[in-house]
Amino acid sequence: MDALNLELVCVLQPLESPKLLEFPKIADGRSCLCFVEARKHVPFDIERVYYINDVPYGESRGSHAHKSLHQVIIILSGSLTVDLDDGESLKSYQLSRADQGLFCPPGYWRNMREFKSGTVCLVLTSAHYDVYDYIRDYDEYLAWRHHPVLR
Numbered sequence: 001m002d003a004l005n006l007e008l009v010c011v012l013q014p015l016e017s018p019k020l021l022e023f024p025k026i027a028d029g030r031s032c033l034c035f036v037e038a039r040k041h042v043p044f045d046i047e048r049v050y051y052i053n054d055v056p057y058g059e060s061r062g063s064h065a066h067k068s069l070h071q072v073i074i075i076l077s078g079s080l081t082v083d084l085d086d087g088e089s090l091k092s093y094q095l096s097r098a099d100q101g102l103f104c105p106p107g108y109w110r111n112m113r114e115f116k117s118g119t120v121c122l123v124l125t126s127a128h129y130d131v132y133d134y135i136r137d138y139d140e141y142l143a144w145r146h147h148p149v150l151r
Ligand code: T46
Pocket: 048, 050, 052, 061, 062, 063, 071, 110, 112, 129
């Protein structure tokens, strides 16, 4: 019988891709109205909404990952930059439009920075707040991303 040659290697678990979503925008002489419908304009049922405002100059937020939460980040006014890191590479998104949303799937280490003064950021999420869904330590995050498997 042939001997089995197995080795232990680490693989990155696959992640869904982030993407910019476009929302309907009704513009008339009175201004602009945008709307978002769950499962139609965002790919999940919206269970919770939170918003961030009054961010002091130079402050950043985030620096954590979510194990299973889906989110869409919408800038109602102002602008900011979102960094999404999958443990191997980092992509940055500059957001400033109320008719767009950044779809952030679970599993990315995220950071929000460069808030312009007066920025208001609305976040639609797929679940209620759950402290156990967060990974707040980057080394722990890398260990969570790299699964040991036998090959
Ligand atoms: C994310 C980034 C982009 C609650 O009690 N309920 C909530 O729904 C949220 C979002 C937060 N909290 C509490 C938990 C902390 O005691 O509010 C405090 C601040 O939360 P955190 O430090 O997580 O805030 P950010 O801005 O660093 O992160 C937030 C979201 O938590 C997170 O999901 O992806 O924005």
